[in-house]
Amino acid sequence: AQSVTQLDSQVPVFEEAPVELRCNYSSSVSVYLFWYVQYPNQGLQLLLKYLSGSTLVESINGFEAEFNKSQTSFHLRKPSVHISDTAEYFCAVLDTGRRALTFGSGTRLQVQP
Amino acid sequence: KAGVTQTPRYLIKTRGQQVTLSCSPISGHRSVSWYQQTPGQGLQFLFEYFSETQRNKGNFPGRFSGRQFSNSRSEMNVSTLELGDSALYLCASIPGLAGYNEQFFGPGTRLTVL
Numbered sequence: 001a002q003s004v005t006q007l008d009s010q011v012p013v014f015e016e017a018p019v020e021l022r023c024n025y026s027s028s029v030s031v032y033l034f035w036y037v038q039y040p041n042q043g044l045q046l047l048l049k050y051l052s053g054s055t056l057v058e059s060i061n062g063f064e065a066e067f068n069k070s071q072t073s074f075h076l077r078k079p080s081v082h083i084s085d086t087a088e089y090f091c092a093v094l095d096t097g098r099r100a101l102t103f104g105s106g107t108r109l110q111v112q113p
Numbered sequence: 114k115a116g117v118t119q120t121p122r123y124l125i126k127t128r129g130q131q132v133t134l135s136c137s138p139i140s141g142h143r144s145v146s147w148y149q150q151t152p153g154q155g156l157q158f159l160f161e162y163f164s165e166t167q168r169n170k171g172n173f174p175g176r177f178s179g180r181q182f183s184n185s186r187s188e189m190n191v192s193t194l195e196l197g198d199s200a201l202y203l204c205a206s207i208p209g210l211a212g213y214n215e216q217f218f219g220p221g222t223r224l225t226v227l
Contacts, residue, residue: 034215043117043203044218090156098169099207100146100158101216 002027002093006104014112015083021076021107023065023091032094033074034101035065039087047089050074086111115140117206117219125225131192134222136204138185144168144207145187146216147179151200161207162187191224199226 007022025033032051036044048059055067065076074091088108092101118137126132138145147159158171162181179189191198201223205216 036218041220043119043220046215046217049215092156098158099144099161100169100171101148101156101205102158103156105155 002095002102004091004093004102004104006089006091006107008107009105010108010110012110012112013081016080018079019077019081019085019109021089021091021109023074023076023104025072025074025091025093027072027093030096031067031069032096033065033067034092034094035059035063035074035076036090036092036103037087038090038106044090047076081109081111083111083113085109117204117217119202119204119219119222121222122220123223123225125227126194127227128194128196130194131190132194132224133188133190134202134204134224136187136189136206136219138187138204138206139208139217142206142208142217143185144209145181145185146205146207147187147189148203148205149173149200150203150221151197156203159189159202163207194226196226198224200224 003026005024013019034049035047037047048057050067058064063078088106090106091104120135144163146161150156161169165181176192181187201221203221204219208214
């Protein structure tokens with residue numbers, strides 16, 4: 001069975017500081033990994049995904065994540081955060097057989113001025 | 114292209130009642146998945162529908178059911194509501210048959226059971 005562990009439930013950070021949200025996965029098959037963001041009272045928005053190829057994937061709003069097979073990790077990073085990045089972030093792995101996402105418990109990013 | 118639509122956005126029911134939630138996927142998408150989000154259990158997969166057929170199901174009791182119509186719109190039904198069914202129910206629209214396709218989520222329906 002696949003599983004995802006997000007090691008930090010909350011990450012407070014000051015505006016313009018760098019941030020890393022940690023995600024480790026467990027899977028016995030090919031891995032497809034995702035980061036989603038959820039703003040208050042909204043659904044999930046896809047930030048970025050790893051399907052294959054380059055281990056470093058980037059989003060249009062400055063986030064990036066690196067797939068590390070040996071460490072079974074897919075950490076999310078941003079070099080300089082903004083107040084508007086305050087949200088909850090979910091790491092997920094896709095079960096291709098069931099076409100179902102298994103999510104981590106989420107990390108609440110709190111950007112302070 | 115319009116996004117995923119879920120109705121209603123908010124719902125209040127009492128224990129023992131039943132409820133039906135609706136999801137309209139992105140035009141041209143033929144598969145819909147449902148997820149439940151609660152503070153205690155997080156995000157959990159409920160079921161997936163493709164071409165009006167349930168293809169996959171998560172670990173939920175039979176009180177949770179769903180269906181998909183020929184226009185790809187989907188409904189999920191929860192019967193004999195319990196307090197623990199209070200949650201945000203998210204619908205995801207899936208573009209195609211390839212398993213790795215990203216899932217586009219709607220805004221969710223927040224169900225409160227009193």
